[in-house]
Amino acid sequence: AFLDKGVTMELEGGGNDYVGKGLSGGRLIVYPSKAGNFAPEKNIIVGNTVLYGGIEGDCFFRGVAGERFAVRNSGVTAVVEGVGDHGCEYMTGGVVVVLGQTGRNFAAGMSGGIAYVLDEQGDFEERCNRSMVDLEAIDEHGPTSGGDIMSDMARDDALRLKALVEQHAELTGSGRAQQILDLWGQYLPMFVKVFPVDYRRALEEIQASLAEDNREDATVLAGE
Numbered sequence: 001a002f003l004d005k006g007v008t009m010e011l012e013g014g015g016n017d018y019v020g021k022g023l024s025g026g027r028l029i030v031y032p033s034k035a036g037n038f039a040p041e042k043n044i045i046v047g048n049t050v051l052y053g054g055i056e057g058d059c060f061f062r063g064v065a066g067e068r069f070a071v072r073n074s075g076v077t078a079v080v081e082g083v084g085d086h087g088c089e090y091m092t093g094g095v096v097v098v099l100g101q102t103g104r105n106f107a108a109g110m111s112g113g114i115a116y117v118l119d120e121q122g123d124f125e126e127r128c129n130r131s132m133v134d135l136e137a138i139d140e141h142g143p144t145s146g147g148d149i150m151s152d153m154a155r156d157d158a159l160r161l162k163a164l165v166e167q168h169a170e171l172t173g174s175g176r177a178q179q180i181l182d183l184w185g186q187y188l189p190m191f192v193k194v195f196p197v198d199y200r201r202a203l204e205e206i207q208a209s210l211a212e213d214n215r216e217d218a219t220v221l222a223g224e
Contacts, residue, residue, distance in 0.1 A: 017047035023054035023076050031062035031172040041081040041176040062172035070096050079168040097164050107133045115194035116161050136193040
């Protein structure tokens with residue numbers, strides 16, 4: 001908990017509840033015993049309420065997390081291979097990648113940050129709380145035109161997601177991550193981007209303000 005910037009903790013084994021509570025800039029790497037004979041992506045590796053109130057740092061969990069993963073996360077980047085109920089509840093910032101199934105009520109009260117969820121069964125929408133988020137597909141190439149904040153973000157989604165999956169594979173030895181990378185063209189369309197409505201609105205307001213500033217600058221130049 002509260003791991004500070006510049007410190008990395010690597011655990012071969014399982015973690016209990018509240019792993020990474022209030023994470024403050026450090027890195028957590030957790031993976032099962034190398035002598036284990038089970039599939040990590042189908043078994044719990046860390047418990048409930050992991051990353052509660054985390055503000056900065058990154059985490060890589062080779063296995064499934066329990067309930068209320070990344071609740072009130074405001075800035076941590078995390079990769080995990082499945083989560084229980086209420087994942088990303090009240091999340092206000094950061095990035096969460098789920099390389100597997102989620103429980104019910106995902107993204108309840110989520111007002112910021114981004115989540116990328118691998119939806120192999122095509123039923124994630126049924127388990128996601130849509131009251132404050134939109135669900136979007138991820139385009140490998142992004143929009144062909146734009147040049148604004150929203151277009152830039154869309155173009156960056158696939159690059160950011162792949163980089164995090166690569167990092168997860170490297171740091172944890174995840175066979176699940178490596179399988180996804182080996183068949184990236186097949187897996188990418190199965191990912192769903194969870195995009196909070198409030199976050200989108202804030203970005204659109206920033207973009208509108210920048211556009212207005214540019215118009216005012218152009219008017220001044222034209223007048224001169």
